[in-house]
Amino acid sequence: MVALAGVGTGSEDGRSAIAQMRAVFAALGADVVTAEVRLRGGETAFDARGRIVDPLARQHLDDLLDRLLDASRALGRQGG
Numbered sequence: 001m002v003a004l005a006g007v008g009t010g011s012e013d014g015r016s017a018i019a020q021m022r023a024v025f026a027a028l029g030a031d032v033v034t035a036e037v038r039l040r041g042g043e044t045a046f047d048a049r050g051r052i053v054d055p056l057a058r059q060h061l062d063d064l065l066d067r068l069l070d071a072s073r074a075l076g077r078q079g080g
Contacts, residue, residue, distance in 0.1 A: 001075060003033040003068040005061060009042035033071055037064045 002025045006014025018036050025032050037060045039045045045053060052058045 001033065001068060001072045002030045003035070003064050005037040005039070005064060007039040007042060007045055014038045031071070031075070033064070033068050035064055035067050037061050 004018045004021055004025075006018045006021075008014040008017070015038060018038065022032055022036075037057070039052065039054075039057050039061075041053075045057065047053055052061060
């Protein structure tokens, strides 16, 4: 099970990188969570300790990780 997030400096905000990663993981047979997170601002999206600066972006990433964990648990219950 895979969740995807990307960071970009332009208007695409990691969109093309995420699309390419999604295709690679799918080709490898991985289950890819439909939701994704794209952070704006490139290097300015993170503070000196590597933490996401924008609280809303942090919440989106937390939500994505919750979806990943929920999907992984569901697979575990199914024996997959």
